[in-house]
Amino acid sequence: MTNDLHHIVSAIAPDPGPGLVPGARDLMNAIMDTEPTPTLAPARRRRRLSWRIALPAAAVIVATVTVLGWTTGLPGFGPRPVAALDIKQEDGYYVVQVKDIYADPENYEAQLRAVGLDLSLRVIPATPGLVGHVLATNGKKVDDRIKTIDQSGPCDKMGGCPIGLKVPVGYAGSAYITLGREAKPGESFQSTTSISALGEPLHCVPHLNKTVAEVRALLKERGIAIEGFTVADPRRALDFKQASSVPDSWYVQGGSLTMPGKATIGVFSSPMPADLVENVRKADGCPGM
Structure with missing residues (x-):
């Protein structure tokens, strides 16, 4: 990646x-x-x-x-x-x-x-x-x-x-x-990776640039709840802040599991650039997102 x-x-x-x-x-x-x-x-x-x-x-x-x-x-x-x-x-x-x-x-x-x-x-x-x-x-x-x-x-x-x-x-x-x-129920992960990586719940599942509402539904189908958000401009990823809630209309740009059944999702008010979405797709070895 x-x-x-x-x-x-x-x-x-x-x-x-x-x-x-x-x-x-x-x-x-x-x-x-x-x-x-x-x-x-x-x-x-x-x-x-x-x-x-x-x-x-x-x-x-x-x-x-x-x-x-x-x-x-x-x-x-x-x-x-x-x-x-x-x-x-x-x-x-x-x-x-x-x-x-x-x-x-x-x-x-x-x-x-x-x-x-x-x-x-x-x-x-x-x-x-x-x-x-x-x-x-x-x-x-x-x-x-x-x-x-x-x-x-x-x-x-x-x-x-x-x-x-x-x-x-x-x-x-x-x-x-x-x-x-494997983590026990309720035990926080001490090492984590992208929620779209091989072996993770959204691997090769189209979710980038979908709305928070849409991704919440995808995660719920897999028994995962969103426990928080990281708000960041995808072109300035190191400039971010944490939030407990965001508008359902905002766009998802990734995420990671924090413990069994819970995840933190990265979001922003505008979509990710197409080239970044393509890079993530290729890095994950997926045909398309």
């Missing part, structure tokens, strides 16, 4: 989190398919219960999980903790998948450091198109040596549908990784 478009999006919804990048319930289900496997030590030694720890494969991992808690262990051993990450070693890489998207960051980091990785991992609520993706943290790019594992088949997310991360065995660097996850 062009710089003009980024300015429009930022005016419509000032960035609430670590930044925007091009990535899930299906992913979560896929990740949660693998359960930890307990093993027993040799008979001559004291029997101890061990479990496989899943390690975060780093670049664009999906945030997916089972609730961190306690499960029943082997007879006589009592309950055992469920790992927040699933970490295994394959072909010279640590392959990492998130098993508990609500775990404390310290739990992730303890498991990572247990296998020698100096990685900081955060999982934050993100809009649908960014769920499962590695998000930019303070504008810093993730180390290229940290790879992503994408799911096979069709994908309706920005930049792909990752299900895990791969980190080279012996990786001596450090990295700060932020992953997007």
Whole structure:
């Protein structure tokens, strides 16, 4: 998307989190398919219960999980903790998948450091198109040596549908990784993108330069209410103000989700220039708006 478009999006919804990048319930289900496997030590030694720890494969991992808690262990051993990450070693890489998207960051980091990785991992609520993706943290790019594992088949997310991360065995660097996850009801998104982006509710739905009344109806069909407006001249997107209400006859120039079921819409008293509408259409990969 062009710089003009980024300015429009930022005016419509000032960035609430670590930044925007091009990535899930299906992913979560896929990740949660693998359960930890307990093993027993040799008979001559004291029997101890061990479990496989899943390690975060780093670049664009999906945030997916089972609730961190306690499960029943082997007879006589009592309950055992469920790992927040699933970490295994394959072909010279640590392959990492998130098993508990609500775990404390310290739990992730303890498991990572247990296998020698100096990685900081955060999982934050993100809009649908960014769920499962590695998000930019303070504008810093993730180390290229940290790879992503994408799911096979069709994908309706920005930049792909990752299900895990791969980190080279012996990786001596450090990295700060932020992953997007689904938000709970009533939870504000910490990372968001345009409401027309791939995976978002108005992707390829004609809405630019439609009236507020028309777009309100489109959103209502999708279970979304407008909670506020950003008023900005589309040619001067950085000069904007917030409003709780505007005339229904004003024109929509974009927007973003703020939490599940709620959105902020960008508006102005006159329509957007045709060239900007065309740029948004092309950036979203849509045939027309």
